[in-house]
Amino acid sequence: MARTIRRTAIAATTLGVALVLGGCTATNPITTQYSYAPSDGxxxxxxxxxxxxxxxxxxxxxxxxxxxxxxxxxxxxxxxxxxxxxxxxxxxxxxxxxxxxxxxxxxxxxxxxxxxxxxxxxxxxxxxxxxxxxxxxxxxxxxxxxxxxxxxxxxxxx
Missing domain, CATH: 2.60.40 (Immunoglobulin-like)
Structure with a gap:
């Protein structure tokens, strides 16, 4: 029983971390999608x-x-x-x-x-x-x- 609870906790934590890290791209636009000056000019x-x-x-x-x-x-x-x-x-x-x-x-x-x-x-x-x-x-x-x-x-x- 303790093993099942532990596996469930690890899976939930992993899923939570994945969602948090994946959410970063939702709030931070990808720079290369926009026109910008990639050099010194x-x-x-x-x-x-x-x-x-x-x-x-x-x-x-x-x-x-x-x-x-x-x-x-x-x-x-x-x-x-x-x-x-x-x-x-x-x-x-x-x-x-x-x-x-x-x-x-x-x-x-x-x-x-x-x-x-x-x-x-x-x-x-x-x-x-x-x-x-x-x-x-x-x-x-x-x-x-x-x-x-x-x-x-x-x-x-x-």
């Missing part, structure tokens, strides 16, 4: 189906040229025009992104002549898209000390 939702992903600027130092990394992703069914303005009063870079397409800043070698912030800081920027308005964002400024960013700075120096 930032994610900017510009409009329906249009986002700028992993946006960052690489530079060797304050006042040096900057190399823009990231991509514009258009998940919509229509072509879209996106504009990127880096820094206060900086030049605006217009981009045309095809429907269901991507424009990679690294492949297009988008740069800024001078970064007014030292690596480790953030640079103000504005991203806009057709019929979506403007989105202000702070872009992280990084240097080439973290692989693979050093290779981007070397490629753009050549």
């Amino acid at each position: 930032v994610l900017v939702q510009v409009g329906d189906g249009v986002s700028v992903e992993n946006l960052m600027v690489l530079t060797e130092g304050e006042g040096q040229p900057g190399h823009v990394l990231g991509a514009v992703v258009n998940r919509s069914t229509e072509d879209v025009r996106v504009s990127l303005q880096i820094g206060d009063g900086g030049a605006t870079v217009p981009l045309r992104v095809p429907a269901k397409g991507t424009v990679n800043f690294t492949n297009d070698k988008i740069t800024t002549p001078s970064v007014g912030i030292a690596p480790g800081g953030v640079l103000p920027a504005t991203v806009s898209a057709d019929n979506a308005g403007n989105v202000s964002v702070d872009i992280p400024v990084l240097d080439g000390t973290i692989p693979p960013y050093d290779e981007y700075l070397r490629q753009n120096q050549a």
Whole structure:
């Protein structure tokens, strides 16, 4: 009789622990189900189906040229025009992104002549898209000390 009570108590305890641990997923959403910036850059939702992903600027130092990394992703069914303005009063870079397409800043070698912030800081920027308005964002400024960013700075120096 004592053995049956003991088995029942162990089974109930095991079931209780399983329910408590399983309940954690009910109250904590799974992060990978949501859009987020998994790298050092930032994610900017510009409009329906249009986002700028992993946006960052690489530079060797304050006042040096900057190399823009990231991509514009258009998940919509229509072509879209996106504009990127880096820094206060900086030049605006217009981009045309095809429907269901991507424009990679690294492949297009988008740069800024001078970064007014030292690596480790953030640079103000504005991203806009057709019929979506403007989105202000702070872009992280990084240097080439973290692989693979050093290779981007070397490629753009050549």
